[in-house]
Amino acid sequence: MDTEKHIAFWRDGSLEDAQVAGELVGIGRWKHAMFFAHLAVEKGLKANVIRASNDFPPFIHNLTKLVDLASLNVPEPYMAKLVVLNRWQIMSRYEDAPAEFKSEEAALLVEFSKEFSEWLTEQL
Numbered sequence: 001m002d003t004e005k006h007i008a009f010w011r012d013g014s015l016e017d018a019q020v021a022g023e024l025v026g027i028g029r030w031k032h033a034m035f036f037a038h039l040a041v042e043k044g045l046k047a048n049v050i051r052a053s054n055d056f057p058p059f060i061h062n063l064t065k066l067v068d069l070a071s072l073n074v075p076e077p078y079m080a081k082l083v084v085l086n087r088w089q090i091m092s093r094y095e096d097a098p099a100e101f102k103s104e105e106a107a108l109l110v111e112f113s114k115e116f117s118e119w120l121t122e123q124l
Contacts, residue, residue: 064086
């Protein structure tokens with residue numbers, strides 16, 4: 001496994017998806033913005049899982065589990081937002097789950113995903 005290549009793949013995808021989430025908020029596509037906000041964080045965490053384990057990340061979406069697998073010391077305010085982002089991603093991922101995003105909450109979580117994705121990049 002080319003560790004650096006795989007880390008770069010996940011890291012770059014994380015930063016790009018965080019940008020896309022912001023663009024989606026800008027046009028009022030809340031459900032899609034939340035999906036990409038979660039995806040940005042998930043990819044950043046998977047880059048850190050590779051760094052910690054020197055192995056491929058698991059096929060999971062649970063952000064708090066990925067934090068554990070990456071052996072990261074995530075500040076508590078970030079952890080609280082990860083729990084919320086986990087909840088919303090389920091609603092944005094599955095069509096039969098009711099999803100009512102408030103624009104203010106979505107915008108704040110998208111901004112968090114950008115900030116946290118950048119923080120994750122610094123941890124690499």
